[in-house]
Each structure stands twice: as C-alpha cells, then as structure tokens.
C-alpha cells in the first residue's frame with residue numbers, strides 16, 4: 044500500500060539528527076574542510092548517538108531510517124555523513140553477510156564509547172574504473188589467501204581499524220576483512236577535491252597474507268552487489284542532504300541581495316533555479332526512500348539503487364552549480380560554504396561504495 | 401510506514417488498465433491518422449476498444465483495498481496512457497467543476513451532460529487575468545448575456561457544452577470578478593469553430609467557440625469563482641503527469657526491447673564508467689522516469705492525507721506536473737536519438753509518442769507556470785514574482 048508516512052520512531056530519529064546537524068555539524072563543517080579531518084568531539088557525539096552500533100542488529104536495523112539519518116547529517120556536513128555511512132556500511136556488511144565468528148569478533152569492537160571504524164575499500168586508483176570489476180586480486184594459498192592491489196578514496200583511511208576490501212577472487216568480486224595493521228598494508232593520506240574532512244586515503248595491499256576466515260561469509264563468499272547497492276542508496280541520501288543545504292542557504296541569500304533594483308530572488312531565472320532545487324530534492328528523496336524500502340523488504344534493489352544514485356548525482360551537481368552561480372563572487376570565496384558544497388557535490392556524486400544503509 | 405508496494409486491488413486495476421492499453425496500441429496509428437482533422441470518425445471508447453471492463457468504472461465502483469482512490473487512479477493512468485485516452489472522455493473537466501460546486505438544482509439540470517472547461521482565449525492562456533470574455537446581467541429578463549471567444553477547448557465539439565470562465569461587471573473599485581457559466585453547444589449565439597489540427601494527441605479533439613450575446617438563465621451561473629475553478633487543477637496536474645509517464649513508459653520499454661534485440665542489455669549493477677553510451681543514456685532516462693513517478697505518487701499520497709478540496713497539496717501537484725512535463729520531453733527526445741533514424745519511421749509508434757507527449761509541459765499550466773507557483777510558495781512571494 045503506497046505510503047510516505049514515517050513511523051513515530053523515524054520522525055524522532057529525523058528530528059534528533061536534524062538538531063545535531065544544525066547545532067554540532069554545520070558550525071564545524073568549514074573547519075573540518077580546512078583541517079582535513081573531523082574533530083574527535085564531533086565523531087564521539089555521533090558515536091554516542093548510537094547510529095553505527097544500531098547497524099549490528101539485523102532485526103531492527105532499517106535502511107529507510109538510515110537514509111533519513113544520512114540526509115540530515117549531510118545537510119550539516121557531508122564529510123560527517125559519509126564517515127557515519129562508511130562505518131555503518133562496514134558493520135552492515137559484517138552483520139548481514141559475516142559468519143557467526145566474524146560477527147562476534149567485529150561487532151564486539153562497537154562496545155566502546157569512542158568512534159571506532161571499519162570502512163569499505165572499493166574504488167581503485169585508476170581512471171575510468173568500474174567498481175564492479177576490481178583489479179585488486181586475491182589468490183588462494185595453502186592456508187588462506189594473499190591480497191594484492193591498491194584502493195583509493197578510502198574514508199577515514201588513517202583511523203580505520205579494519206578494511207572490507209572488495210577484490211577479485213577466481214574471476215568474481217568478493218570481500219575480505221583486512222586488519223589495518225597487517226603486514227603489507229600501507230596507508231597514505233590523499234587529500235581530494237572535496238569531502239576533505241573525511242580523511243580520504245589510498246591503501247596499498249602488498250601481498251597481504253590473509254587467513255581463511257578473512258573472507259566475508261567465509262566459505263560462501265560475499266554478495267558484493269548488495270554492499271554496492273546499499274552504498275549507492277546511502278550516497279544518494281547524502282547528496283539529498285547536501286542539495287537541501289544549498290537550497291536552504293540560497294533562499295534567504297537571494298531574497299536579501301538586491302541587484303539592479305530588486306532582490307535576486309524576484310528575478311525569474313534565479314527563482315526558477317530555486318524552484319528546481321525544491322523539485323529535485325523532493326524527487327531524489329522519494330527515489331532514495333523507494334530504493335531503501337526495496338533493501339529493507341529484501342527485494343532486488345540493484346536497479347532502484349542505481350537509478351537513485353544516478354539521478355541524485357546529476358542533480359546535486361546542478362543544484363550546487365546554480366547555487367554558486369546565484370551568489371556570484373560570494374559563491375567562489377571561502378567566506379561562504381557554497382564553494383565547499385560545490386566541491387563536495389562533485390565528489391559525492393562520483394564516489395562508490397562508501398556509505399551503506 | 402514507508403511502503404511502495406501495490407495492494408492486490410491496485411494490482412488488479414493496473415492490470416485492467418494495462419490490458420486496455422495493449423489493445424489501444426493496436427488502434428493507435430489509425431486513431432492518429434484518422435483524427436488529424438478533429439474527432440475520430442469511428443468510435444474508440446473503451447468497450448469498443450477492449451471489449452472488456454472499463455478500468456476507471458471498475459475503480460469508481462470499487463476502490464476498497466486500494467492504496468487510495470486517487471493513488472490507484474494515477475497508477476492506472478501511468479499504466480495505460482494516451483493511446484487509450486479512456487479517462488478524458490469520461491471525466492469531463494467542466495462536469496467535475498459542476499459536480500463539486502454546483503447546487504442540486506444545477507446538477508439536476510446539467511449533471512447528465514458532458515461539459516468541457518473553457519478558460520483559454522486567444523489573448524489569455526498562461527495568464528488568466530487577461531481573460532476578456534464577459535457577462536452582463538439583464539435585470540429585465542433575469543438572464544446573463546455572455547460575449548467573448550474561447551480557444552483550445554478540449555472536446556468542445558464532441559461534448560454537450562462547457563463550463564466557461566468569464567469576467568463579470570465591474571464592482572465599485574472597477575475590478576471585474578470572475579464568474580463561471582454553463583454554456584451549451586448549439587445554443588443561440590454560440591459560434592462553432594472547426595476542430596484544430598495539431599502535432600499530436602490527435603484523437604483528443606480540440607476546438608473553441610465564440611459567444612455573441614449568448615443568453616443563459618441564472619441557473620447556468622455556478623458558484624465556482626476563479627480560485628475554486630483553479631483548485632481543480634491540484635487534483636488534475638499529477639494526473640497529467642501520470643498520463644505523460646504512461647506514454648514515456650511505452651517509449652522506454654520500446655527502446656529497451658530494441659536495444660536488447662541488438663545485443664545491448666542494460667546492466668544496473670555496473671558503474672557509470674563501465675557502460676556503453678546507449679546503456680548509460682537509457683539508464684539516465686529511466687532515472688528521470690522514476691523521479692517523476694516518485695513526485696507524482698507523493699502528490700497523490702498527500703492529496704489522500706489532506707483531502708481533495710484542500711489547497712495543501714498544491715505545491716506537490718505543481719512539482720509533479722513540472723518534473724513529469726520536462727521528463728516527458730527529455731525521455732522521448734532522447735530515446736529516439738538513442739535508437740537512431742529507424743525510430744523516426746511511422747512503422748513504429750515511437751515517433752507518435754514523441755509528438756503526443758509534448759503537450760504535457762504546456763497545458764494545465766506550462767512548466768514555467770508551475771515553477772512560478774513553487775517558487776512563490778518557497779520565497780513567500782505573490783505578485784512580485786510572475
């Protein structure tokens with residue numbers, strides 16, 4: 044029965060996250076961008092909100108609730124949204140697909156009161172790469188596997204305790220849990236255009252020896268597409284939040300700014316761009332909810348996830364672009380968050396696999 | 401709880417609409433060719449087309465167990481589309497205005513008639529404040545006397561008449577209020593205009609009429625003023641979106657089938673860089689379709705929540721119409737381009753869909769008008785944005 048009604052619990056989650064985002068994230072976003080890191084106080088606040096830990100409960104965890112969270116967080120700071128999304132994605136993958144032993148080990152690490160992250164390492168430092176065809180390879184050895192390859196755009200690379208590495212095994216994508224301190228693992232910070240707070244990095248796996256139980260799901264292997272689908276929906280939700288931030292900033296700005304005798308917002312080109320921002324954020328939201336609903340109900344979500352991700356990617360860039368344009372030079376300078384959002388929009392819409400729901 | 405599944409009853413009704421559409425598709429080319437000069441010369445309405453059940457009658461008779469009556473209606477239109485064009489004939493817009501705002505006496509007199517909606521004039525389309533048709537009360541006879549010209553009136557030449565919007569006499573401040581009247585075809589002073597030739601939607605008859613000292617009795621004057629008449633658009637705009645989405649669905653299915661026949665299958669798992677150009681473009685068009693589907697369903701869901709007469713879903717209705725109107729243009733243009741020159745041939749319906757659906761971003765408020773409405777609401781503006 045078609046319904047857009049949130050549960051009471053979801054309404055509470057949404058308003059709580061909206062508050063955290065407004066009070067704790069927005070004011071810090073520029074600093075995170077300049078520092079190239081998210082403040083530990085912010086991360087701990089998020090950790091204590093219990094979002095990441097909640098992903099360990101297969102029964103109660105809800106992709107629909109998760110997209111609400113990511114939208115709200117990204118409206119404040121997209122880097123924080125993706126930090127949460129990345130850590131959540133790791134926990135979700137282990138919860139959903141890990142063997143009993145794997146679940147026991149990794150989910151125990153969630154018990155502390157400081158932010159503790161595992162992240163997914165999927166993208167590779169290669170132009171025109173496709174996340175579904177990794178060049179990183181795992182070969183079978185006598186008592187386990189050896190992993191070789193390079194991963195890039197890994198969120199919280201320096202802070203992660205574990206990586207879930209997407210790699211080719213016997214010609215198909217599979218996933219392996221790799222300890223960040225294992226021999227042969229080297230991590231290099233690689234700042235990028237946007238999402239600078241996220242601490243993106245490159246991780247090199249040089250003949251890393253893995254035990255048999257490093258393979259997610261052990262004997263059966265992992266359903267990597269499920270991880271990618273969840274991440275596409277998560278990224279769409281983050282793009283939604285960022286789009287909303289631009290829209291909410293541009294409304295008062297263009298109403299106050301007087302150019303050629305009238306407020307900018309009264310000029311039709313600007314007003315229509317603003318109308319488009321509202322229309323497109325609505326559209327992205329319902330596509331994201333629908334894809335999350337498909338994940339939640341166990342339907343095949345690959346198509347809906349791809350469509351939501353693709354659409355959000357096109358529109359968030361357009362929204363940030365028009366937002367920047369309507370601020371003129373003020374959109375280009377660091378005094379306003381717009382130039383950061385513009386960089387973040389391009390980055391968010393090109394990443395893959397970094398924010399599970 | 402957020403839910404995008406259809407109920408069993410939704411599915412039954414959608415299946416009915418799909419079946420009608422399938423049959424209508426067989427007649428679509430004939431309808432397009434034979435109705436160039438106006439109304440179809442042969443009967444196409446549903447019992448003749450399908451020989452089955454009229455899906456909209458089925459909905460009206462039993463909407464128990466649907467997601468809601470208005471949601472089911474939109475779902476059905478998305479599944480049947482303009483080729484069947486079933487609903488337009490049965491849900492005359494003017495009749496809906498009469499049904500909602502007429503008195504019992506007026507309904508008794510006009511309720512059995514099919515009434516078009518007569519708003520547009522040669523000098524007044526997007527801007528109804530330019531409407532110059534007028535009415536004058538004749539105290540001697542108790543009649544109203546109407547003068548003016550209406551154009552682009554759907555189905556006027558095949559319906560019984562129209563509910564038409566005209567200016568009344570000036571008040572103390574010199575403002576001329578809007579009034580609505582029932583005007584009947586063939587009535588003295590109502591001039592006939594031949595059906596208008598057009599690029600697409602040819603089975604959808606379009607005409608106009610002139611009014612020269614048309615005398616109508618007092619009972620012909622409805623209580624629907626400007627705002628009331630236009631409030632009906634909130635219900636209808638997402639349905640215009642739904643019809644456009646139906647046609648776009650046909651276009652997308654056709655494109656996907658033809659690509660697959662040439663060995664190009666669509667893989668939704670791959671990343672963008674791994675796709676062929678044709679695959680990538682089709683995926684983007686499908687995404688656009690899904691975007692329009694979402695805002696249309698949301699507008700209808702919100703209508704269900706706040707009630708049809710409420711104004712509280714007007715922005716969502718505009719959003720749905722604006723996104724779907726633009727999507728319809730982009731999807732049909734792009735699909736032809738993906739398929740290449742063979743798609744232009746009249747041997748297929750694709751070129752017809754391209755022509756038909758273009759109107760979606762114009763009538764019932766062009767895309768620009770929807771954006772004015774959305775932006776006004778967001779910015780707290782009224783006349784300062786126009």
Ligand SMILES: Cc1cc2nc3c(=O)[nH]c(=O)nc-3n(C[C@H](O)[C@H](O)[C@H](O)COP(=O)(O)OP(=O)(O)OC[C@H]3O[C@@H](n4cnc5c(N)ncnc54)[C@H](O)[C@@H]3O)c2cc1C
Pocket residue numbers: 516517518519520524525526527551552553554555601604606759762763764765766767768769772786
């Ligand atoms: C097939 C068909 C069926 C129709 N059925 C009916 C019917 O049943 N009853 C009826 O009353 N009318 C009907 N119409 C008329 C229809 O509603 C009008 O054509 C429509 O409202 C646009 O008006 P217009 O054609 O006069 O264009 P104009 O008002 O001249 O507008 C032209 C273009 O200018 C742009 N524009 C307009 N206003 C603005 C603005 N404020 N800001 C920026 N851009 C703007 C838009 O792009 C618009 O398309 C029908 C038309 C067609 C073609």
